Amino acid sequence: MAPWWAECSKEAYATGLDRLATSLKNWQNSKKGKRKGPQMGFPRFKTKAKAVPSVQFTTGAIRLEESRKHVTLPVLGTVKAYESTRKLHGRIMNGTAVLKSATVRREAGRWFVSFTVEVEQAERPPARPDAVIGVDLGIKTLSVFSDGRPPAENPKHYDSARRKLGRLCRGVSRKQGPDRRAGRQPSNR
Incomplete structure (x- = not known):
């Protein structure tokens, strides 16, 4: 055995080998199509200069x-x-x-x-069990409650932002901006 082996903790060697085993397993699962996400390549050696020790x-x-x-x-x-x-x-x-x-x-x-x-965290019962309700979040309506309250309507942020963006784009298309290359001055609008 190497004389320097006892200078380090066995965990230092085990950590490196565990990470190698994990990366090889991820590569193998990616190659077989068992792993979601982009295709992983074969693990490469990491230098001391770039890797986080x-x-x-x-x-x-x-x-x-x-x-x-x-x-x-x-x-x-x-x-x-x-x-x-x-x-x-x-x-x-x-x-x-x-x-x-x-x-x-x-x-x-x-x-x-x-x-x-x-x-260890103890499960605490609700302080007022009768006040606990179920909430279902949705797309057409923002939320529906189980206690019979009327559903909260969706504020439709996307639709209002799309209308505002269209209005601003039409305004910009009618203007001529400054162009330093052509020497053009901005329009008065």
Whole structure:
């Protein structure tokens, strides 16, 4: 094995291989017609100069410190955060959030870390269940309500804008504008 292998986190190698596998799968699905959108080409090697360097940590010591100004990541150690992590730290301590992964990337000469968090949110019943209605949005009418109210009429912005544009185009077609190449002066209208 290479002697430099242990200097980096295993996640650095796994991230690159995972992205390669995803791009190869996208290329294969695009070639077979299983993938929507434009045809994808075979993945090409990205140079360090043009690509955004990033790594995603999914295992190891990923945690927010008690000071709420520091983040601990595998291999990198404890790093000072620019913004406070108070809200996220509070949710993790309450047990309503779980850190899934941390992505470190370099953008515009600075290093950023972003977290993927699974947040537990309780479903709240509506405060006034009798006030809940269904709304159906449409084209001919803007909205139809389930409680029997009259439907909201469509304001027809497109039709009014089309009429206004036609009126302005007719006015411009009757005018002669200034033309520096021909030396023509603008009309008096």
